[in-house]
Amino acid sequence: MQNNLSKELLANLRDWIEEGKDTSIREVLTELHPADIAELINELRREEAVYLYRILDEEQAAEVMLELDEGVREKLLSSLTSREIAEELIENIDSDDAADILQDLPEQKLEEVMALLGDEEQASDIIDLMTYEEGTAGALMGKELVKVNQNWTVAQAIREMRRQGEDMDHVYSIYVVDDRDALLGTLSMKNVIFASASMRTTIRELFREGKVRTVHVNTPAEEVARIMKKYDLVALPVVDDRGMLLGRITIDDIVDVMQEEADKDYQLASGISEDVEYGDSILTLTRARLPWLLIGMAGGMCSAYFIGVFDIETYPQMAIFMPLIAATGGNVGVQSAALVVKALANQSALDETLWQKLGKEFGVGLLNATVCSVIIMIASQLFHFELALGITAAVALFSVILFASISGTWIPLTLNRFGIDPALATGPFITTTNDIIGLIIYFSVGHYFLQRMGDITLSLF
Amino acid sequence: MQNNLSKELLANLRDWIEEGKDTSIREVLTELHPADIAELINELRREEAVYLYRILDEEQAAEVMLELDEGVREKLLSSLTSREIAEELIENIDSDDAADILQDLPEQKLEEVMALLGDEEQASDIIDLMTYEEGTAGALMGKELVKVNQNWTVAQAIREMRRQGEDMDHVYSIYVVDDRDALLGTLSMKNVIFASASMRTTIRELFREGKVRTVHVNTPAEEVARIMKKYDLVALPVVDDRGMLLGRITIDDIVDVMQEEADKDYQLASGISEDVEYGDSILTLTRARLPWLLIGMAGGMCSAYFIGVFDIETYPQMAIFMPLIAATGGNVGVQSAALVVKALANQSALDETLWQKLGKEFGVGLLNATVCSVIIMIASQLFHFELALGITAAVALFSVILFASISGTWIPLTLNRFGIDPALATGPFITTTNDIIGLIIYFSVGHYFLQRMGDITLSLF
Numbered sequence: 001m002q003n004n005l006s007k008e009l010l011a012n013l014r015d016w017i018e019e020g021k022d023t024s025i026r027e028v029l030t031e032l033h034p035a036d037i038a039e040l041i042n043e044l045r046r047e048e049a050v051y052l053y054r055i056l057d058e059e060q061a062a063e064v065m066l067e068l069d070e071g072v073r074e075k076l077l078s079s080l081t082s083r084e085i086a087e088e089l090i091e092n093i094d095s096d097d098a099a100d101i102l103q104d105l106p107e108q109k110l111e112e113v114m115a116l117l118g119d120e121e122q123a124s125d126i127i128d129l130m131t132y133e134e135g136t137a138g139a140l141m142g143k144e145l146v147k148v149n150q151n152w153t154v155a156q157a158i159r160e161m162r163r164q165g166e167d168m169d170h171v172y173s174i175y176v177v178d179d180r181d182a183l184l185g186t187l188s189m190k191n192v193i194f195a196s197a198s199m200r201t202t203i204r205e206l207f208r209e210g211k212v213r214t215v216h217v218n219t220p221a222e223e224v225a226r227i228m229k230k231y232d233l234v235a236l237p238v239v240d241d242r243g244m245l246l247g248r249i250t251i252d253d254i255v256d257v258m259q260e261e262a263d264k265d266y267q268l269a270s271g272i273s274e275d276v277e278y279g280d281s282i283l284t285l286t287r288a289r290l291p292w293l294l295i296g297m298a299g300g301m302c303s304a305y306f307i308g309v310f311d312i313e314t315y316p317q318m319a320i321f322m323p324l325i326a327a328t329g330g331n332v333g334v335q336s337a338a339l340v341v342k343a344l345a346n347q348s349a350l351d352e353t354l355w356q357k358l359g360k361e362f363g364v365g366l367l368n369a370t371v372c373s374v375i376i377m378i379a380s381q382l383f384h385f386e387l388a389l390g391i392t393a394a395v396a397l398f399s400v401i402l403f404a405s406i407s408g409t410w411i412p413l414t415l416n417r418f419g420i421d422p423a424l425a426t427g428p429f430i431t432t433t434n435d436i437i438g439l440i441i442y443f444s445v446g447h448y449f450l451q452r453m454g455d456i457t458l459s460l461f
Numbered sequence: 462m463q464n465n466l467s468k469e470l471l472a473n474l475r476d477w478i479e480e481g482k483d484t485s486i487r488e489v490l491t492e493l494h495p496a497d498i499a500e501l502i503n504e505l506r507r508e509e510a511v512y513l514y515r516i517l518d519e520e521q522a523a524e525v526m527l528e529l530d531e532g533v534r535e536k537l538l539s540s541l542t543s544r545e546i547a548e549e550l551i552e553n554i555d556s557d558d559a560a561d562i563l564q565d566l567p568e569q570k571l572e573e574v575m576a577l578l579g580d581e582e583q584a585s586d587i588i589d590l591m592t593y594e595e596g597t598a599g600a601l602m603g604k605e606l607v608k609v610n611q612n613w614t615v616a617q618a619i620r621e622m623r624r625q626g627e628d629m630d631h632v633y634s635i636y637v638v639d640d641r642d643a644l645l646g647t648l649s650m651k652n653v654i655f656a657s658a659s660m661r662t663t664i665r666e667l668f669r670e671g672k673v674r675t676v677h678v679n680t681p682a683e684e685v686a687r688i689m690k691k692y693d694l695v696a697l698p699v700v701d702d703r704g705m706l707l708g709r710i711t712i713d714d715i716v717d718v719m720q721e722e723a724d725k726d727y728q729l730a731s732g733i734s735e736d737v738e739y740g741d742s743i744l745t746l747t748r749a750r751l752p753w754l755l756i757g758m759a760g761g762m763c764s765a766y767f768i769g770v771f772d773i774e775t776y777p778q779m780a781i782f783m784p785l786i787a788a789t790g791g792n793v794g795v796q797s798a799a800l801v802v803k804a805l806a807n808q809s810a811l812d813e814t815l816w817q818k819l820g821k822e823f824g825v826g827l828l829n830a831t832v833c834s835v836i837i838m839i840a841s842q843l844f845h846f847e848l849a850l851g852i853t854a855a856v857a858l859f860s861v862i863l864f865a866s867i868s869g870t871w872i873p874l875t876l877n878r879f880g881i882d883p884a885l886a887t888g889p890f891i892t893t894t895n896d897i898i899g900l901i902i903y904f905s906v907g908h909y910f911l912q913r914m915g916d917i918t919l920s921l922f
Binding site: 035170172189230252254255262267272276282286290292294296299300303304305307308312313318322325328339343360363364368371375376379401426428431432436 | 494496631632633649650674690691692693695712713715716719720723724726727728730731732733737738743744746747750751753754755757758760761762764765766768769773774777778779780781782783784785786787788789791792793795796798799800803804821824825828829832833836837840844846862887889892893896897900
């Protein structure tokens, strides 16, 4: 939707809501896609949003609800009665979406809504879906699918498919099962439409035998995303321990998982708690950001302590290269950690052992360290700093880069091993650690060289 | 594929290649998905890769080629003759994939391959696709689609669809066109299969009239991804200026675009040039990382210069809070920039004007700055630092956080306005700038307070 259009439209809608021009509102909204209507509602005040929502026809309203921002959706839901939720909303959406929405209701209201659901099959599907842990294939999957028994004829199957597929937006695959509901294989629409078979052929003769790619209901969402991306799948059946078909995950759910994953990594890397965005309130934004700043501050305090210990007043010139050492250490650490995080996400380069990884990173670190040290040495001479300081900076920089390369590789791998999100290591966390350790290295080296070389330098110049 | 399995298998394949056990190799490979075979080939030496590739049957080989890492693919292609590429590879893949692969061939070889292509329609499709600029809908789209004329009967259409869809993996939508090939609407497989219409109904009567969502062939890939995500589309038709149907973009192409986008932002934020990954050589990795370190070093040098100018030797105690000031400034700047980058990518909060954005960021900055300044003030008293230094740190930190909030918002917005990727602002670039300006603020404040308050402090303690 055009940006200007939406701004003007929003203003119009507000006026119409105030004036109660329901017909004008309805006229405009029927032309729009639910995702566009949701975008408009996200911008409205609560009473306006509720008013507008009630003008929509049932089916449109249900689809709009799915597209709303989570915060707006919760507010809107709390303004709807249990009956409205059960009879108008839930009846019009897929079981997996329904489970997502109902999950956020207060327990009392949830029970009322469930009691009011007319379709018992749907109700039991929803209850079933709500038992799966978030972030697993079970929580992602939908129950809506088209399945046919291998013993049916094509004519029988088409009749069944027509019935089962009636309410579905897309039918990606047709799942072939045996009498116990165990998944045997898949048929595509194309196979059925294009099969020059007679209507009396059985499905068994039509479908391709062989391994079907499935995931277990407890598979983590990231793993599901990886499989669907790798094998270019648009739908993936979900099975239980015994191979029974439970549901299917479609590519659009995976697109959302991928987006969330990428956003999460990106926000962790930039030191923001997971789930804020630009539109949130100042307080929410501050709450997401302040803790990370405090971590950085704590690191800064430690640095302050060490600088005190190392007695900066005796060698005040040491201050000159402090920012350079700290910044470079931080940058190297983040680079190393980011590469590891990406490799873990893509499961690439996993054949390399820990030692191979560290060895390679050591090689890269060695190259970077050499180039940077030589540059700092030359630059410090060009700036006419004392020789001992130049040597200190060069030696310290060399050590800091090597150290940061290794720790930047090791820390995310270790976090990952303990089940913690390795992307944590790319944020202020690792930068702060490297800052402190970098300064300790710098001051240790400085003490050594400045003490020993002070006299020599003085006699040279 | 299991990690251990692939390691063992790789070792076996290497042995078999050396011993020429082609039958064993073929036996194992026919069981595997092309994506898995590609993963194995990515790990092989060049001669081994070529040997293994030639063992694969034509169709399998073509699919494997599409899944290979770009570097490996280029090497493998340079080992194939023009005839092999034309007759075995290109004939077995979709026109959009073919265009992607041929794009990377040397000009001479490209001409030879094109001359050898048997299927003239495919050849002209490929040439057509190669003219579209990279990163546009035209470069993303495939020519393979199923389209039917509105005047055909269902029987005629099914015959045509069968012919057109024969070589396609998925048929997402059936496009309905008029005699001039202008896109009128879509039909789903479901519509056709489930329509209780007679075989003599015309398509015109079956398909839903109304707006079809399309993109123009020059639409940027990011915009295409945004549309398909927003409206949950699995396929999106591409049209020219006159509304003629040129091709279609499928969701799996968009998944790749999204992945690339996310990776790019993430790598820019962590200071790595775009296209490296963990498996690359030490030299490649260093080349992608060193430039960013040098930018950081240049910033460090500027800091060194300013620290010299501000005469650290007179106030050596100033060194104590340097790391804290620099780190916090950097962290705040990156947080602000990351939020802007995300908002720009999602096109969210675009209704806010620049001033609204800056105002909001100023509010968040004010809150963060107040909390952090108070903490540093208290901490510096607990550590028994002199009062003037504590005040200096608190005032400087306050100013630095506010400054970094504003610059962190303004810089990516400005980069974006000039057509530069705003994600640049989340990397070492903004951290370095904030480091330097933070220190300048710190030293300016320090000069003022330490000079005026030195005597007072001494008389207090």
